[in-house]
Amino acid sequence: MLLEINDLKVTYGGAIALNGVSLNIERGEAVGLVGSNGAGKTSLFKAISGIVPAEGSITFDNKDLLALKAHEVPSLGLAHVPEGRRLFPRLSIEDNLLLGGSSTHVVDQSDFDRVYKLFPKLLERKTQLAGTLSGGEQQMAAIGRALMSRPEILMLDEPSLGIAPVLVEGIYKAIAQLRDEGQTILLAEQNVMECLEVCNRTYVLQTGQVVTSGPSDELAENDEIRKAFLGI
Amino acid sequence: MNVNGLPQGSSVWGMVRQYLPWVLFLGFFALYPIVFDSPSDHTLGIKMMWFAIAATGWNMLGGFAGQISLGHATFFGVGAYAVALADEYEWNPWLAMILGMGVAAIIAVIIGWPVFRLKGHYFTIATIGTGEIAFLLVRNSEFLGGTEGFLMRSDEGFLNFYWGGRQKWEFYYLGFVLLLLAVVSTVMISKSRMGYYLQAIRNNQEAASSLGVPIAKYKQLAFIYSAVFVSIAGSYFAQQLQFAGPDEAFSLDTSIRITIIAVIGGVLSKWGPMIGAIVFLFLSEWTNIRFGGNGFDLVIFGFIVMVMAAFEPNGLIGLGNRFAHLLEKAKS
Amino acid sequence: MSDLIQTFVNGLMLGSVLALVAVGLTVIYGVVDIVNFAHGEFVMAGMYATFVASSQFGFDPLLAMPVSAAVVGLIGVLSFFTFVRPAMRGTLLSQIFVTFGLMIFMRGVAQTLFGSNFETIQGAWLSSQRITIGDIVMPGPQLAAAVGSLVCTGAIGWFIYRTTTGKALQATSQDPDAALMMGINPNKMFGLAWLIGGASTGVAAALVANYQPVHPNVGLAFGLTAFVIVALGGFGSIGGAFLAAFAVGMLENFSAFYGDSAYKQVWIFGLFILVMLFRPQGLLGRA
Numbered sequence: 001m002l003l004e005i006n007d008l009k010v011t012y013g014g015a016i017a018l019n020g021v022s023l024n025i026e027r028g029e030a031v032g033l034v035g036s037n038g039a040g041k042t043s044l045f046k047a048i049s050g051i052v053p054a055e056g057s058i059t060f061d062n063k064d065l066l067a068l069k070a071h072e073v074p075s076l077g078l079a080h081v082p083e084g085r086r087l088f089p090r091l092s093i094e095d096n097l098l099l100g101g102s103s104t105h106v107v108d109q110s111d112f113d114r115v116y117k118l119f120p121k122l123l124e125r126k127t128q129l130a131g132t133l134s135g136g137e138q139q140m141a142a143i144g145r146a147l148m149s150r151p152e153i154l155m156l157d158e159p160s161l162g163i164a165p166v167l168v169e170g171i172y173k174a175i176a177q178l179r180d181e182g183q184t185i186l187l188a189e190q191n192v193m194e195c196l197e198v199c200n201r202t203y204v205l206q207t208g209q210v211v212t213s214g215p216s217d218e219l220a221e222n223d224e225i226r227k228a229f230l231g232i
Numbered sequence: 233m234n235v236n237g238l239p240q241g242s243s244v245w246g247m248v249r250q251y252l253p254w255v256l257f258l259g260f261f262a263l264y265p266i267v268f269d270s271p272s273d274h275t276l277g278i279k280m281m282w283f284a285i286a287a288t289g290w291n292m293l294g295g296f297a298g299q300i301s302l303g304h305a306t307f308f309g310v311g312a313y314a315v316a317l318a319d320e321y322e323w324n325p326w327l328a329m330i331l332g333m334g335v336a337a338i339i340a341v342i343i344g345w346p347v348f349r350l351k352g353h354y355f356t357i358a359t360i361g362t363g364e365i366a367f368l369l370v371r372n373s374e375f376l377g378g379t380e381g382f383l384m385r386s387d388e389g390f391l392n393f394y395w396g397g398r399q400k401w402e403f404y405y406l407g408f409v410l411l412l413l414a415v416v417s418t419v420m421i422s423k424s425r426m427g428y429y430l431q432a433i434r435n436n437q438e439a440a441s442s443l444g445v446p447i448a449k450y451k452q453l454a455f456i457y458s459a460v461f462v463s464i465a466g467s468y469f470a471q472q473l474q475f476a477g478p479d480e481a482f483s484l485d486t487s488i489r490i491t492i493i494a495v496i497g498g499v500l501s502k503w504g505p506m507i508g509a510i511v512f513l514f515l516s517e518w519t520n521i522r523f524g525g526n527g528f529d530l531v532i533f534g535f536i537v538m539v540m541a542a543f544e545p546n547g548l549i550g551l552g553n554r555f556a557h558l559l560e561k562a563k564s
Numbered sequence: 565m566s567d568l569i570q571t572f573v574n575g576l577m578l579g580s581v582l583a584l585v586a587v588g589l590t591v592i593y594g595v596v597d598i599v600n601f602a603h604g605e606f607v608m609a610g611m612y613a614t615f616v617a618s619s620q621f622g623f624d625p626l627l628a629m630p631v632s633a634a635v636v637g638l639i640g641v642l643s644f645f646t647f648v649r650p651a652m653r654g655t656l657l658s659q660i661f662v663t664f665g666l667m668i669f670m671r672g673v674a675q676t677l678f679g680s681n682f683e684t685i686q687g688a689w690l691s692s693q694r695i696t697i698g699d700i701v702m703p704g705p706q707l708a709a710a711v712g713s714l715v716c717t718g719a720i721g722w723f724i725y726r727t728t729t730g731k732a733l734q735a736t737s738q739d740p741d742a743a744l745m746m747g748i749n750p751n752k753m754f755g756l757a758w759l760i761g762g763a764s765t766g767v768a769a770a771l772v773a774n775y776q777p778v779h780p781n782v783g784l785a786f787g788l789t790a791f792v793i794v795a796l797g798g799f800g801s802i803g804g805a806f807l808a809a810f811a812v813g814m815l816e817n818f819s820a821f822y823g824d825s826a827y828k829q830v831w832i833f834g835l836f837i838l839v840m841l842f843r844p845q846g847l848l849g850r851a
Contacts, residue, residue, distance in 0.1 A: 049745055074747030086742035088735045095731050102728045103747035149747070300660050346841050352656050353599040353799075357791045358840060361833035364788060372826045484784065488668065495661055527675025527780065534669025541662035542650035 001059075002027045002184055003048075003153060008056035010043045010208075017043035018054070019208040025153065030175075030185040032199030032216060034192050034230065039205040041188035042083050045157045049073055049080045061152070075104040077152030083161060085142040089131030093122055093141050096130050101148030115144035118174050136167030143174065153184040160191045172198055192230050196220045204229045253503055260510075261408055265401040274400040278472050280513045281407030282465045287493040287505030288414040289461025294491065295499030296422060297454040298434030300356045302487045303343070303363030307336040307459040309370060309482035311466025315393065316382035316476035325386065325393035329467040336463035339366075340455045348451050351437065363487055371478040381477025384470065393471045400472075407468055411506075414461050418502050421457065430454055462490065492533050495540060498549030507548050566699035571821045572814070573700055577710040579813025584713035584768040585786055586793040586805040587720055588761040592640075594800030595737045595757035598648060601663040604787020605670035606762055610636045610769020611778035612678060618685045618773075625688050625774040626708065632773075633766035639670075640762025641755050648758075649751070667787075674780040682777040690774060705775035712771045720764055721802060733757060737800065785829070789816075792836040798846030808846075 003025040010018040018040045025031045033041050047054035050070035058065040060076055068076075079100070087096050097115055101107040116123040119140040125133060130141060139159055146154055156175070160168040168191075176198050179185055189195035196202055196216040203213040204225075212225055219225050264277050286308060294300050314332025315325045347358040370376045386394035395402040421427050429450045432440035441447050470476040480486070489512075497508025512533070519529040544550040589603045600606070613635040617628035643666050651662035693704030724730035735743045736753040744750060776782070793812050797804025812832055819831040839846070 051741065051744060069749075070744045071747050071749040074745065080745045082742060082745060086739055086745070088738045088742065090738055091731060091734055098728060099731055099735050099743075099746050099748070102732065103749075145746070298657060300657065302664075346837050350840055353593075353660060354795065354840065356601075356660055357599070357795060358837060360788060360791065361836050365830050365833045368827060368830050372824065488664075491664070492668065495664075499657065523676075526679065527672045530668050530672025531676055532672070534665050534667070534672050537665030537668060538647040538662055539665075541654070541658045541660075541665055542647040545654050545658045545661070 001025070002029075002061060003186070004057075004059045005044075005048070006057045008044070008047060008054055008058065010040070010047050010052055010054045012052075017208055018047065020056070021205070021208070021210055023203055023210065023213075025184060025186060027152075027184055028182050029201065030179040030187065030199045032195040032202035033186065033188040033205060034190070034195050034202060035188075035205030036190060038207075040208040041205060042157055043208075044205075045080060045082070045155055045186075045188060048078065048155065071103070074149050074151075077150075079146035079149045079151035079154050081142045081146045081154070081156045081159065083157040085135075085138045087130035087133075087138055087141055087145070090129055092127050093130055093133070094126040096141055096145050097122075097126075097148050100145030101150070104149040107148060111148050111150070115147055118147070118177065119144055134167075135163045136171070139163055139167075139171055140174070143171070147178075151183075153186060154178065155186045155188075157188045158190065159187070160189065160194060168194070196230075257503065257506060258412075261411065261506075265404045269401075271400060274404055276513060276517065277404045278400060278407055280509050281404065281411055282469045282472070283489075283493050283509035283512060284506045285407065285411050285414050285468065286462050286465035286490045287497070287508055288411070288418060288502070289458045289465065290490045291458070291494045291499055291502075291505050292418060292421065292430075292461070293451075293454045293458040294494060295501075295504065296427065296434065297430040297451055299348075299451060299454070300491070301359040301455075301458075302356055302484065302491060303359030303361070303366075304458070304462050304490050305482050305484065305486035306339065306343070306363050306366040307462040308466035308469070308486055308490070309366065309476075309478070310336045310339060310459075311463030311468075312470035312476040312481040313370070313376060313382070313466075314463070315467045315470050316377070316384055319384040319386055320382060324391070325467070325471060326391070329393070329464065332463050332467055333460045336459040337456045340459035341452065344452045344455045348448060348455075360484065360487075363482075363484060367478060367482040367484070370482050377477070379478060381475065381480070384474040384476070386471065386474060393467075394474075403472060410464055410468060414464075415502060415506075417457075422502060426450060426453060492537060495537055496533070496547050498547030500546045501549040504547055504549045511548065567821070570700050571817045573702060574706075575814035575817040576810065577702070577706045577813075578816060579810035580710040580713045580717075581768055581772060582789060582793060582813055583806045583809035584717050584764055586790045586797070586809050587717050587802055588763075588765040588768070589790045590794045590797065590800055590802060590805045591720070591724070591733075591764075592757050592761035593794065594802075595733055596644070596648070596652070596754045597737075598652065598659055598663065599791075599799075600666075600761065601660070601787070602643070602667035602670055603761075603765065603790050604783030604785070605667050605674075606636050606639065606765040606783070607769045607772065607786040608674060608778065608780065608783035609639055609670060610766040611773040611776075611782060612674060612683075613766065614770040614773040615683050615685055615778050618688070619683075625685055625705075625770050626690070626712075628773075629712070629767050629770040632770035633763040636766030636769065637759045637763030640758035644755055644758040649754070652754075667783075671780050671783075678780065680780055682779045684777040685773055688774050703775065705771075709768075709771035709774060713768055716764055716767045717806065720760060723760075724802065729756070788829070789832060792832055795836060796839055796846055801846065804846055 001024050005021060005023045008018050008021045021044060035041055046052040048058055050068055050073050054066060060078060063076060065073060097112060098107055101111050121137060122140055122144055125137060130138065159171055172194050179198060187195060187199055196219060199216050202216045202219055204211050211229055265274055290304050311332045314328045318325045318328030343362045347355055347362060350358050371379055386392050388394055429445045432445050433447050433451060437447060466481060493508040493512045494505045496511055498504030515532055516529040519532060540547050585607060589600055592600050610632040613632040614625050614628040617623040617631045618625055647662050651658040690704035690708055695702045695707060724733060732748045733753050733756060736748060736750055740750055789812060793808045794805050797808035815831055815835060816828045819828045
């Protein structure tokens, strides 16, 4: 098991964001996490990245993530593409990509080439400041930046949020391509259809708890689950 | 429930907690010149009074409204120069002090107009700027005595705001009355709508503004209040020293001193500036005697302010509250 | 006419030194989001370090530059890790008071160690050198300070805009949480910003000590001018601080040339308040 989460609890002040979530991911899997706004997807991601404190256990490759500081997590092989992309707005695309990998290893040209091959548009825009890009291009850059660290597992938090539908398609194509190359992926989405399509397995999160999970195609075919949890 | 015939919701313990600080403070300040009765003790007591009045005034803006000014020496100077000029031109010093309060209020409005457009650090830096401008203008003005300032020769007597005898308890108690005025008005304001508005402004200006608090108006009111009381402290200071000079009254050092006093005591409480004045006076006298007047007091004050900022922003009052909490926890 | 050119040249030389002092302040603000109210005292500390190196160990002020840089850089790093870092978690009040306390503390230490007298460095190599072009005179120490400051400011700019570590500093300043997700250790970056801010100020201090006496309150004018420059240029903006420094250098020299030099700071603060009124984000700052 590459990533194993057991009985994870996250609270902000008095408010419970995650209430005993368990989840696991095998190497090479693409795992989805669906749920509405406030279900706890972002809290789960932040807990894995060490940005918010959590109780329970998270082990990655047999290492205890909760014992680490947030800035130590990426070098283990977890890359987090945060909600809202969070590029460094006044650095160029190239520099954003550079910083994605520079604290985990010495970045070389092949890292850039891999990203530019996946998103040729970024190559055209590489000297442009990140803040001047469109939402879709920024999302590509954010995914590219995460890939620069050569991650074992790529965590994507709502990559379709606030992006024109035409561009969403392109981004999901890239995600599918990464999956086919064997990249382990954890994908959080409100956009259920896209998520079920690209992920092997999916967890459904409601008010901080996993309410159901299973292979994506089974969830999609089960009428009760579709009605009760997926709203499709 | 009605306990011991007291109004609902209160208890003997509550009454004690509410009024004990008043008893302690008023008792301490009222008894000070009787317990410590040498002329030098009285001089120290008078110093303590003007520290406390100035810091209480500063704190309405700096503590209650959370707008840290490092330019209040301007108002201190206005108060000091008002009575100095009165002495020069043989006006009544009391009238001059009141006039000085009015001038301080007007200057606060004039300064407030630009500086309140700035927030946080920017505000603080802008107040350093206005303070330095005032300092340089006064220092270079012949009418205002230039770099020398004014030596005063007040006649004795209440009407002349001066007692020259060896025992200076009269002057001390005058300061005590002025301090009471400052504290009582601070309490009244903090319990009024203005007090709540200022607290809202300190906690989150944007939120306060979106809730409809007229922040510009209330910041300005707090500024005027604090300017007026700092100018009273300045008048009191100059009458006591019989001197007003730019370096003593208008310089950044004066602003810094007023600020240190409030910060050490605790800026979130009305008692903070008074505790600060006592501790400041004690520590600066003690270091002067122990190490000579060579700046070692600044080492101590700077260190305390850093420690307070890092670990207990509400100064000694905050430390006291923590201690009280621990005691209560231990009891239950 | 040559008076005007001389004033202009003086303004350039002063502006260059001010730029270095201000860039140190703006780097700290930009990355750590704290205004170092003790920045003028950093200059003072560097000048005393230079004075001691010169009077006790016979270093020329120019050779004392690394000493001064190391001393002030260390002061910066130490203050960050002892008091500033805990205060960063506090309210705005804490964040203002912590460097305010540092300012008082450093002044006190200087007075305690060195007394309140003016100290002048004797027998510096450049003290009697000068370059004369026509009627324009450039005293050696001032010229060296201007050139040295330009070089050092350029080096800081190169580091921040061209190296990976410098880019990581920028990233931390623009979005600390995102930088954290990239594995950038924020405390390391904050400490580095204080190191750069301190060390560069130390260099400026050594250069200034070559021609200006030192005393415990010498930092006041430098600190205030640096605040004005940084606010004019837009807090956190290096390019803005650089330009504003020359504007202030000119203003200081021309106002003294045309008027009473006692009022030169009035003009500087007047300009500051005017700009704050009409462009609160500074000349080059972002709204």
